[in-house]
Amino acid sequence: MGRLFQAGDRLSAICETCGDSVNARMKIQDYMPPEREVAVPDVLVLVCERCDAVVGIPPRSTPRINASRRVEDYASETIQARLPRVLEDTLDLVVATVAGPPKIVRSAILRHYLRLVAQSPVIADAVKLRSADPIANSKADGRLVVKIPPHRKAEVLEIARKAGIESEPQLLHGLALLIADDCQIELRPCHGGESAIRVFEKGAKAREKFIKELAMVIS
Numbered sequence: 276m277g278r279l280f281q282a283g284d285r286l287s288a289i290c291e292t293c294g295d296s297v298n299a300r301m302k303i304q305d306y307m308p309p310e311r312e313v314a315v316p317d318v319l320v321l322v323c324e325r326c327d328a329v330v331g332i333p334p335r336s337t338p339r340i341n342a343s344r345r346v347e348d349y350a351s352e353t354i355q356a357r358l359p360r361v362l363e364d365t366l367d368l369v370v371a372t373v374a375g376p377p378k379i380v381r382s383a384i385l386r387h388y389l390r391l392v393a394q395s396p397v398i399a400d401a402v403k404l405r406s407a408d409p410i411a412n413s414k415a416d417g418r419l420v421v422k423i424p425p426h427r428k429a430e431v432l433e434i435a436r437k438a439g440i441e442s443e444p445q446l447l448h449g450l451a452l453l454i455a456d457d458c459q460i461e462l463r464p465c466h467g468g469e470s471a472i473r474v475f476e477k478g479a480k481a482r483e484k485f486i487k488e489l490a491m492v493i494s
């Protein structure tokens with residue numbers, strides 16, 4: 276396996292920026308791999324002591340860098356819809372209850388609910404019933420995009436289709452309304468009848484608990 280480098284280890288290296296053989300030092304820092312959009316946090320890299328450029332990556336850092344690359348590739352699909360602004364505002368309201376970067380919080384909540392749909396036809400039914408609310412069919416002047424891994428998208432869409440959800444907009448409209456219900460945001464009386472209400476209530480506490488826990492993790 277060769278030597279296991281530690282932060283602070285010194286060695287000589289070729290620095291392309293300096294165009295020279297330089298003294299370099301192992302250092303833990305955020306590292307932006309070439310052709311990537313997101314830096315990998317806290318990774319051990321070899322840094323030029325003259326210009327601070329990264330001049331090498333020790334073997335022990337490669338798994339960490341590769342793992343982060345996989346996470347990025349992973350969420351490469353989207354589920355998206357135009358949706359009524361009132362639903363967008365409702366989601367913002369839920370997101371605001373969780374301290375943290377709104378974009379990240381919103382994605383985390385939506386991905387969690389999509390995972391629930393993939394795991395449970397009961398949730399898919401609730402989303403279907405909720406999507407029938409007239410509010411879901413009002414003027415779509417907002418927009419919602421959720422990035423998810425391809426395999427998850429396939430799972431979600433299959434379960435959703437079996438529940439009678441015919442499109443990504445219908446799925447996201449129903450999901451937004453279900454989230455509103457779970458967080459006791461009252462938009463309008465539910466039109467699904469009593470059986471629908473029972474479906475919504477089932478697990479609502481647990482789903483709301485997730486959002487509260489998320490608040491603790493992210494803040």
Ligand SMILES: [Zn+2]
Pocket residue numbers: 290291292293294297323324325326327328
């Ligand atoms: Zn240099």
